Amino acid sequence: MSDQDTILNDVTQSEYKYGFVSAIESETIPKGLNEGVIRLISAKKNEPDWMLEFRLTAYRNWLKMKMPEWAHLKIPEINYQDIIYYAAPKQQAKYESLDQVDPELLETFNKLGIPLDEQKMLSGVAVDAVMDSVSVKTTFRDTLAEKGIIFCSFSEAVQEHPDLVREYMGSVVPPTDNYFAALNSAVFSDGSFCYIPKGVRCPMELSTYFRINAANTGQFERTLLVADDDSYVSYLEGCTAPMRDENQLHAAIVEIVAKTNAQVKYSTVQNWYPGDKNGKGGIYNFVTKRGLCQGKGSKISWSQVETGSAITWKYPSTILLGDNSVSEFYSVAVTNHHQQADTGTKMIHIGKNTKSTIVSKGISAGQSNNSYRGLVKISKRAEGARNFSQCDSLLLGDKCGAHTFPYIECENNSAILEHEATTSKIGEDQIFYCNQRGISTEDAIGMIVNGYAKQVLNTLPMEFAVEAQKLLQISLEGSVG
Amino acid sequence: MLHIKNLKAGVDGKEILKGINLEVKPGEVHAIMGPNGSGKSTLSAVLAGNGRFTVTDGEATFNGKNLLEMAPEDRAREGLFLSFQYPVEIPGVSMVNFMKTAVNEHRKYQGLEPMSAGDFLKMLRDKKQVVEIDDRLTSRSVNEGFSGGEKKKNEIFQMAMLEPKLSILDETDSGLDIDALRIVANGVNKLKNANNATIVITHYQRLLDYIVPDVVHILYNGLIVKTGGKELALELEAKGYDWIKEAVKV
Numbered sequence: 001m002s003d004q005d006t007i008l009n010d011v012t013q014s015e016y017k018y019g020f021v022s023a024i025e026s027e028t029i030p031k032g033l034n035e036g037v038i039r040l041i042s043a044k045k046n047e048p049d050w051m052l053e054f055r056l057t058a059y060r061n062w063l064k065m066k067m068p069e070w071a072h073l074k075i076p077e078i079n080y081q082d083i084i085y086y087a088a089p090k091q092q093a094k095y096e097s098l099d100q101v102d103p104e105l106l107e108t109f110n111k112l113g114i115p116l117d118e119q120k121m122l123s124g125v126a127v128d129a130v131m132d133s134v135s136v137k138t139t140f141r142d143t144l145a146e147k148g149i150i151f152c153s154f155s156e157a158v159q160e161h162p163d164l165v166r167e168y169m170g171s172v173v174p175p176t177d178n179y180f181a182a183l184n185s186a187v188f189s190d191g192s193f194c195y196i197p198k199g200v201r202c203p204m205e206l207s208t209y210f211r212i213n214a215a216n217t218g219q220f221e222r223t224l225l226v227a228d229d230d231s232y233v234s235y236l237e238g239c240t241a242p243m244r245d246e247n248q249l250h251a252a253i254v255e256i257v258a259k260t261n262a263q264v265k266y267s268t269v270q271n272w273y274p275g276d277k278n279g280k281g282g283i284y285n286f287v288t289k290r291g292l293c294q295g296k297g298s299k300i301s302w303s304q305v306e307t308g309s310a311i312t313w314k315y316p317s318t319i320l321l322g323d324n325s326v327s328e329f330y331s332v333a334v335t336n337h338h339q340q341a342d343t344g345t346k347m348i349h350i351g352k353n354t355k356s357t358i359v360s361k362g363i364s365a366g367q368s369n370n371s372y373r374g375l376v377k378i379s380k381r382a383e384g385a386r387n388f389s390q391c392d393s394l395l396l397g398d399k400c401g402a403h404t405f406p407y408i409e410c411e412n413n414s415a416i417l418e419h420e421a422t423t424s425k426i427g428e429d430q431i432f433y434c435n436q437r438g439i440s441t442e443d444a445i446g447m448i449v450n451g452y453a454k455q456v457l458n459t460l461p462m463e464f465a466v467e468a469q470k471l472l473q474i475s476l477e478g479s480v481g
Numbered sequence: 482m483l484h485i486k487n488l489k490a491g492v493d494g495k496e497i498l499k500g501i502n503l504e505v506k507p508g509e510v511h512a513i514m515g516p517n518g519s520g521k522s523t524l525s526a527v528l529a530g531n532g533r534f535t536v537t538d539g540e541a542t543f544n545g546k547n548l549l550e551m552a553p554e555d556r557a558r559e560g561l562f563l564s565f566q567y568p569v570e571i572p573g574v575s576m577v578n579f580m581k582t583a584v585n586e587h588r589k590y591q592g593l594e595p596m597s598a599g600d601f602l603k604m605l606r607d608k609k610q611v612v613e614i615d616d617r618l619t620s621r622s623v624n625e626g627f628s629g630g631e632k633k634k635n636e637i638f639q640m641a642m643l644e645p646k647l648s649i650l651d652e653t654d655s656g657l658d659i660d661a662l663r664i665v666a667n668g669v670n671k672l673k674n675a676n677n678a679t680i681v682i683t684h685y686q687r688l689l690d691y692i693v694p695d696v697v698h699i700l701y702n703g704l705i706v707k708t709g710g711k712e713l714a715l716e717l718e719a720k721g722y723d724w725i726k727e728a729v730k731v
Contacts, residue, residue, distance in 0.1 A: 424572070427569070428532070428533075429569050430569050430570075430571055432529075432531055432532070432553065432569075433565065433568070433569040433571070434554075434571075434579075434583075435530070435552070435553035435554045435557065436529050436530075436553060436554075436556075436557050436562075436563050436565075437557055437579070437583040437586075437639065437643065438554050438557040438558045438583050438586040438587050438590070438643070439554060439582055439583055439586055440552075440554050440586075441554075443582065443586075447571075447574050447578070447579070447582065448571060448573070448574060450573075451571065451572065451573025451574035451575075451578075451622070452572070452573045453573075454573055
C-alpha cells in the first residue's frame with residue numbers, strides 16, 4: 001500500500017456519530033410474529049376493526065410471499081421470529097406539554113440535533129419525532145391546524161381522521177405490493193400522517209425524524225401524505241440508529257397522493273447506522289416509497305441522500321396518472337466499507353404529456369457495492385410522454401463496485417426518452433493536485449464528492465442541504481484504499 | 482531557502498534520483514534542463530511530496546524546515562508551489578471555490594482569518610490580469626475542458642493567487658504556442674521579486690529567452706552533471722544533449 005493509500009485510508013475511518021443508546025425505559029412485546037402478535041399491536045393502539053382486518057389480510061398474504069431476490073444484494077437470511085415487532089418508550093398515553101416527556105427522551109432528540117421545544121426549533125420546520133414504534137411528539141400542530149393542515153402521528157390519524165386514513169391507506173402501495181410492504185402492512189406501528197387541504201400552501205417544511213433505540217426490534221412505520229387540489233408541501237425525513245452488533249430491520253412504507261395541480265416535494269436524508277468498518281451490524285433498510293400523481297398537472301419530487309444502512313433496498317417511484325403531471329427523482333447514494341445499496345426509481349407514465357426526470361449519483365468507497373436500478377415505463381395511452389435519465393457513478397478506490405440496471409418499457413411511439421450514464425473515479429492525482437494547493441486530503445475528497453453531487457444537493461431544502469454536505473464528507477471519511 | 486543534499490529517490494524500487502545537490506536562494510531563478518528520463522519531473526514531484534515516489538536517502542530543507550517530513554499540503558502552505566506538467570481536471574468543483582479554499586488554507590496556516598468574499602473576488606480580478614486569463618476560465622470547473630494552453634495559464638494564475646516563496650515550473654512550456662508562452666513567461670516575471678525564487682524545468686532554451694535564469698543545471702541520469710550561468714543553456718541548445726552524455730561518460 002502506498003503512502004497515499006494509507007492517508008486515504010486514515011481519512012476515511014471516522015466513526016458514526018449517532019451511535020449512542022439512550023437509557024429509556026421501554027415497553028416491548030415478546031419476540032416473534034404470528035396473528036396473536038398482530039392482534040396485540042392493534043389492541044395496544046386501540047385500533048378499529050377495519051384496521052385490524054387490514055393488518056391480518058396483509059399478514060396472510062405475506063405468509064404466501066417470498067423474499068425478493070432480484071436485487072444485486074447479498075442479504076443474509078432474516079429470522080422473522082427473532083425480531084421484536086413493537087417497542088415503545090414507556091410514557092403516558094399522550095403528552096399535554098413537554099414537561100411531561102421523559103427528559104432522557106428529549107435529550108436524545110437534542111443530541112440528534114432535533115430539539116422538540118418549539119422555541120428552540122429551526123423556525124419554519126415542523127417535526128414529528130418517532131422513536132422505535134411510536135411517535136413521541138409533533139411540533140407546530142396548532143400553527144398548522146389554523147390552515148386546516150393535519151400533521152400528526154399515524155396512530156392519532158387512525159383515531160381522529162379514520163375516514164381519510166381509510167380512503168388513502170394502501171391506495172398507492174397495496175398491502176400485497178411486495179414482500180416488505182406486506183410485512184409492514186401487517187405490523188406497522190406508527191409513522192406520520194399529513195393532509196394538505198385544497199388550495200393551501202404549507203407555510204413550513206414538515207419533517208419526520210425516525211430513531212431506532214431499542215435492541216432486537218424492527219422498525220416498521222408508514223407515512224401517508226395527501227396533497228389536495230392546488231396545494232403545496234415540502235416534506236423531509238431523517239433517520240438514525242444506535243451502533244449495535246446485530247442487524248436491525250427497517251421496513252417502511254411511504255405513500256403520497258397528489259391531486260390536481262398539487263405539488264409535493266419529498267426529501268430524505270437517510271443516515272441509519274451502516275455497520276462498522278468490518279461490516280458488522282447495521283440496519284437493513286427495505287423500504288417501499290411511492291407517489292401517485294393522481295390529478296392533472298400534479299407534481300411529485302423525490303430528493304434523497306442515502307449514506308446509511310448496511311443494506312439498502314429502496315426505489316422511490318411515481319405513477320404519473322394525471323395528464324401533464326410531472327415527477328423528478330434526485331438521488332445521491334453513498335456506500336462505504338461493506339455497505340450494499342440497490343436503489344433507484346420507477347417512473348410509470350400513464351397520463352398524456354407526462355414528464356419525468358431522473359438524476360442518480362452513486363458514490364462507492366471501501367469494499368461496498370452500489371447499484372442503480374431504474375424503470376421508465378411509458379404505457380400505451382401516455383401520448384407525448386418524456387423522460388430524461390442520468391446515472392452517474394463515482395468510485396473511490398479499487399475494491400468497490402458500481403452497477404447500473406436501467407430498464408425501459410415503451411409502448412407509445414410519441415414518447416421521447418433520453419438516458420445518460422457515466423462512471424468516474426477520484427484519482428490520487430486529483431487529491432495530490434489539491435494537496436499541492438494547500439488543501440488536505442480529507443477536504444479534497446469532500447470537495448470533489450460535493451462537486452459531483454451538487455446537482456442533487458441543490459434540490460434539498462436549504463436547512464438540510466448544508467447538513468447533507470457534511471454528512472457526505474463524514475460518510476466517506478476513511479473510504480479510499 | 483531550499484537546500485537539497487544528496488537526495489535519492491525512486492519509484493517501485495527503481496532509483497531515479499541518485500544524489501541531487503541543489504541550493505536555491507531568495508531572488509534567484511534556476512533552470513533545470515536535461516533529456517527525457519533524466520529525473521526532472523521526479524525531482525519536482527519529490528519536492529512537492531507526491532506519495533508515488535519514495536525518498537531513500539539525503540536531505541531537503543525549505544525555510545529551515547525538514548521538507549521531507551512534511552505532508553504535501555503543509556509544503557504548499559509553507560510556500561512551495563508546483564506548476565504541474567499535466568494539470569489535473571476536477572469536474573464539479575468550480576475554480577472560484579477551489580481557489581477560495583486554497584487561499585484560506587494558506588491563510589489559516591499563517592494564523593490569518595479567512596478572506597471576505599469581497600476581498601477574495603477583488604484579488605481574483607487583479608490576479609487574472611497577470612496571466613491575461615479569461616473570465617470564462619474562473620467560472621468553470623477546475624481545468625475541465627480547458628485546452629493545453631489554458632491549463633498552463635491557469636497554473637500560473639494559481640501561482641499568482643497563492644504568492645509562493647518557491648515556484649517549481651515543471652515543463653510549463655510544453656504544449657504552448659509562442660503567444661501563450663510569452664503570456665505565461667510574462668506572468669512569471671511579474672510575480673518575481675527579491676524574496677521569492679523560481680525553479681524552471683524545461684527541455685528547451687526557448688522559455689529561457691523569456692524567463693532569464695541566474696543558474697542553469699543539467700540533470701542527467703539522476704544527477705546534476707553540470708552547473709553554469711545562462712550561457713550554459715545556449716551551449717546546450719547549440720550542441721544538443723549528446724554532448725553532455727559524451728562528457729559524462731568520459
